[in-house]
Amino acid sequence: MLLEGETTFDGAPFDGISFDLCSRRKDVVMVSADLSKYTQIIRVKEELPDQHLDVGMAEQNLISVAAGVAKAGFVPVATTFAVYATRRAYDQMVICMGTSPHTSIVVGFTPGIANPARIHHQAAEDLGMLRSVPNATVIDPMDVTDFKQALDVAVDLPGLVYMRGHRGNTPRLLDPQKFKFELGRTYRLRSGSGTGIIATGHATQWALEASGILEDRGIDHSLLHVPTIKPVDETGLADFCFAHDRIVTIENHQIVTGLGSLVAEVVSDVGGGPRITRLGVPGSWAPGGTLPYIREQLGLDAAGLADRIREAGR
């Protein structure tokens, strides 16, 4: 399901995704808190103004107003940086959206270390926070194709959907003709034996880079992409884990409460199973800077990951 040949990039993926969705679905409204430019929903704002709403720089109001809009029959897509959605308006997401049957989507941009401005803009704990909300749906797409298809599914789901967003140069890795996003499903991108790599979101891009290095070095491995953090196909996830000697999880998130924890929980529920090595932001504040720099500092660059995966497999 991966595209072959030279990777292409979309400089503003959500601009196209949101415009396409709003053009097809007149009940969808993009809601912003003064960040339309930075979450890239400018085309909707300018060309479909009836489907755009800006509450100003007020994230708590953003989430609760969006919940109110949902009560009247619209499908709100509240957009802001993941840090603001989760740290500043977590209570609003839980109460106003999480307890309601109405579809309410929050897209959190620049998740994890995908922001140069250090901890106040880096949400490396959002997946864990949202995983803890009963009945919430949590999605961490890996590329433009995944992002677009996941949002198309999300608009028909009940209740709160939290999705991590991509902005700026985002690769197209999955072939839209062959990939079909299904809620909860996991996707095997590399098949092998020995070490099983499990990744989500931005980290699946990183895992693919590391996979290339491992392949060159002749190290056998598999790679599973898990775009839906909740609800996930636990049986499929467990089957993958138990089919490998070692598991390495990679996430653009703290190594607690996110994907690594999810995998450990699933394996522990079955009992026994392989050793799990969790890679991600390792219980410290990530530095600021460019993404390649931050990744290198945290050992999440392609070479660093390949070394750590090889180590884990020994």
Add this chain to the structure above:
Amino acid sequence: MSQADNPKRNIAELESIAAKLRLRVAEMVAPTGQGYVQQGLGSADIFTALYFAEARVDPGNPDWEDRDRVFLTTAHNTAIFYAALAERGFFETGRLSTYCEDGSPLEINASERMGRFVEATCGSLGQGLSVAVGAALAAKRQGRPTRCYVVLGDGEMQEGQVWEALMSAGAWGLDNLCVILDFNEMQCEGHMDNVVSLRPVADKLESFGFAVHDIDGNDMASILNALDAARETKGKPTFINAKTLVGKGVPALEGFMAHQLMFPPEVAENAIAVLKENLS
């Protein structure tokens, strides 16, 4: 006349309903001593005016898309809220006796799972007004006649999000939004003026773009007049600063600042006796 029409009844009739609701509040809270008695007695006139004279709601069809929406943002003030809903026909009044019993749907905090007549789950203070702003804005965009009424707590106005919501409602000129402040001056730690005062409320709200009415929130005619004025106001939302008296209707409780009053049996008996007498 459809169920949804809410005829303006005469003042005496509405006052009689308010007296009945006050009695129900005391009766609901008496068995366990749990519940917000003082606030319920204080805001009975506001709830009576909203549910029996103003809001277009249909107990036979709570999902009615063009209904007016009443948001109780102080979601713990449920004794009076449930009493009003039951009396208006949204559920049987017999269920009120299960208030706060384990397993009863009538929990101490109202939540949406009860049905559409609870417009939003608002237990976390400061959020409900934003939800109402969203619903009011959506109604405007849809061209619906829906009006959104919000019963807001005064202590709740210390929450920052309330001011985010007020700012947006004023900026957008939401004239289908009517906020009723239950200004009983009481919060957990006592009189608001001794914690963080809200004064001057009217000046603050006027500067935020609201049409403001200062009224006696226990005077039925004043409440109705303010609601009438709100409906006639175009281009801006309305804020009704309704000064209420906690414990209203029971002389021994009036003005007694107890945020969560435990209701000893003898006090409850006395309150019920007084309220029954008022009713007759």
